[in-house]
Amino acid sequence: MKALLTCVLMLISAGSIAIADTIAVIGTGQVGSALGPEFAAQGHDIVYGSRNPDSQKVKDLIAKTPGNAAAKLPKDAATGADIVVLAVPGLMVEEIVRGLGDLSGKIIIDPTNPLTGDWSTEIGHGVSTSNGRIIQDAAPDAFVVKAFSTLNWRQMIEPGGDISIPLVGDSAEAKEKVAEIVSAMDLHPIDVGDIDNARWVEGMTVLLLNNRIAGRPHFELHLRVVNE
Numbered sequence: 001m002k003a004l005l006t007c008v009l010m011l012i013s014a015g016s017i018a019i020a021d022t023i024a025v026i027g028t029g030q031v032g033s034a035l036g037p038e039f040a041a042q043g044h045d046i047v048y049g050s051r052n053p054d055s056q057k058v059k060d061l062i063a064k065t066p067g068n069a070a071a072k073l074p075k076d077a078a079t080g081a082d083i084v085v086l087a088v089p090g091l092m093v094e095e096i097v098r099g100l101g102d103l104s105g106k107i108i109i110d111p112t113n114p115l116t117g118d119w120s121t122e123i124g125h126g127v128s129t130s131n132g133r134i135i136q137d138a139a140p141d142a143f144v145v146k147a148f149s150t151l152n153w154r155q156m157i158e159p160g161g162d163i164s165i166p167l168v169g170d171s172a173e174a175k176e177k178v179a180e181i182v183s184a185m186d187l188h189p190i191d192v193g194d195i196d197n198a199r200w201v202e203g204m205t206v207l208l209l210n211n212r213i214a215g216r217p218h219f220e221l222h223l224r225v226v227n228e
């Protein structure tokens with residue numbers, strides 16, 4: 001028994017074993033339905049936080065999620081989680097985060113964009129700071145990491161090539177943890193600073209979506225790191 005424990009500890013310290021976390025995925029729309037199964041495939045335990053956890057839509061999502069996924073009301077899902085993913089409407093994040101209870105010590109993954117405007121003509125960025133900053137202020141003792149906000153939900157499931165995922169957040173350890181999750185999805189994490197840089201990351205989404213709306217090239221982000 002002692003030998004087995006020693007072996008496991010050695011493997012963990014060598015980085016060979018990813019520790020499974022309980023991840024609450026709040027919201028069961030396009031992004032929640034893409035990320036939940038992807039995170040579960042990495043061995044994490046998924047609890048969906050839905051306003052209607054007993055709905056057929058959520059049951060179907062649980063059925064396509066590897067492992068023993070479950071669904072609860074958002075606050076109940078967040079309570080038992082190590083990591084909380086906010087796959088929710090971008091202009092509602094403050095209200096939704098405040099409804100999740102005490103998030104102290106948890107990592108919050110923020111894929112949201114506070115988009116305004118008309119999707120047939122032009123969209124805009126609808127807050128004076130950023131959703132990353134708003135979420136961090138609403139949960140000051142949590143570790144917010146903005147990630148996935150620049151990526152279409154389809155490429156969350158199948159990247160189809162090299163795609164960068166900019167990460168912003170004030171905690172280096174939280175960013176490192178999220179970077180591991182991102183890398184395991186065959187995406188390329190890149191640290192682009194603290195949470196106040198969320199405004200510029202969200203701006204990249206506005207840029208790429210407006211390019212698409214205007215009929216200019218539809219692109220994904222692929223940032224080449226230069227070692228100088």
Ligand SMILES: NC(=O)c1ccc[n+]([C@@H]2O[C@H](COP(=O)([O-])OP(=O)(O)OC[C@H]3O[C@@H](n4cnc5c(N)ncnc54)[C@H](OP(=O)(O)O)[C@@H]3O)[C@@H](O)[C@H]2O)c1
Nearest residue numbers: 027028029030031050051087088089090112113151152153
């Ligand atoms: N779609 C994309 O490709 C994409 C890509 C990158 C980032 N994002 C961002 O990710 C976030 C989620 O996008 P999404 O496309 O997944 O949105 P969505 O399909 O509309 O899903 C949002 C989910 O949020 C939950 N929710 C909680 N409170 C809500 C409320 N008051 N009204 C409506 N829904 C509520 C709902 O789940 P329940 O019904 O289970 O409560 C809903 O299914 C947005 O901020 C978006 O900007 C989207």
